[in-house]
Amino acid sequence: MSRTVLITGGNRGIGLSIARAFADNGDKVAVTSRSGEAPEGLFGVRCDVTDPESARRAVAEVEAQYGPVAVLVSNAGITRDALAPMMSEEDFEDVLQTNLVGSFRMARLVSRSMISAKWGRIVFISSIMGFLGSPGQSNYAASKSGMLGLTRSLAWELGSRNVTVNMVTPGLIETEMIEKVTDKRRAQLLAQTPLRRTGAPEEVAEVVKFLASDGAAYVTGSAIPIGGGIGMGQ
Numbered sequence: 712m713s714r715t716v717l718i719t720g721g722n723r724g725i726g727l728s729i730a731r732a733f734a735d736n737g738d739k740v741a742v743t744s745r746s747g748e749a750p751e752g753l754f755g756v757r758c759d760v761t762d763p764e765s766a767r768r769a770v771a772e773v774e775a776q777y778g779p780v781a782v783l784v785s786n787a788g789i790t791r792d793a794l795a796p797m798m799s800e801e802d803f804e805d806v807l808q809t810n811l812v813g814s815f816r817m818a819r820l821v822s823r824s825m826i827s828a829k830w831g832r833i834v835f836i837s838s839i840m841g842f843l844g845s846p847g848q849s850n851y852a853a854s855k856s857g858m859l860g861l862t863r864s865l866a867w868e869l870g871s872r873n874v875t876v877n878m879v880t881p882g883l884i885e886t887e888m889i890e891k892v893t894d895k896r897r898a899q900l901l902a903q904t905p906l907r908r909t910g911a912p913e914e915v916a917e918v919v920k921f922l923a924s925d926g927a928a929y930v931t932g933s934a935i936p937i938g939g940g941i942g943m944g945q
């Protein structure tokens with residue numbers, strides 16, 4: 712059955728790979744971007760997840776086009792790195808607003824129709840840094856570990872309605888986001904990665920697609936690492 716799938720930040724990077732994976736699966740895929748421009752072959756809506764009205768409008772547009780959202784992938788995310796003594800409160804708050812509050816906002820907006828349908832899948836894109844901590848990323852790591860409490864609370868709230876809520880914790884994945892990572896830091900992270908390589912966005916997409924599938928019907932409240940083994944056991 713073709714489902715309506717909404718992916719925030721689906722215009723590039725990991726989000727775009729996830730969008731393509733669902734589209735190949737035959738789902739009706741909508742992606743958000745702040746410019747509103749959609750990648751070729753995908754339905755795009757303009758959305759800034761930090762703006763409640765923009766988020767509400769985006770969900771309404773997707774519903775008007777494809778019907779109620781059955782699968783939400785909350786992927787939009789940013790970094791604003793600095794060591795804590797040098798980090799502005801604004802940079803701390805911007806990252807929390809986008810990564811954590813934005814995820815809550817989108818989940819809240821789609822959860823009502825999932826409850827009515829007695830079926831739904833929510834997948835949050837977190838990061839292994841939320842578990843490991845990361846120098847210069849107190850804002851980012853806090854936002855990503857905060858998603859665990861969000862995931863597990865929503866799993867409790869929505870479980871009786873057959874809505875599963877999970878998150879994935881990618882390691883180092885080759886996208887624009889890690890272009891700023893220094894060679895030294897990259898080498899450090901790879902030394903902690905048993906597979907000794909970075910991941911491809913498609914390798915994240917496959918796991919997300921599984922979490923939204925019928926095969927994962929009994930998986931909820933979980934945090935699935937996708938990082939070549941980095942942070943295993945966390």
Ligand code: NDP
Pocket residue numbers: 719720721722723724725726743744745746758759760761786787788789809836837838839880881882883884885886887888889
């Ligand atoms: P990119 O920087 O390539 O993409 C980020 C996406 O988020 C873009 O689509 C961007 O849209 C969107 N976005 C940012 N801010 C907002 C906002 N306020 N409202 C709506 N959309 C927004 O990063 P990745 O693809 O690498 O990252 C995707 C997710 O994966 C993020 O949550 C990131 O934290 C997570 N992640 C990435 C890892 C990596 O190594 N790459 C590792 C672990 C987790 P726009 O084009 O409009 O800016």
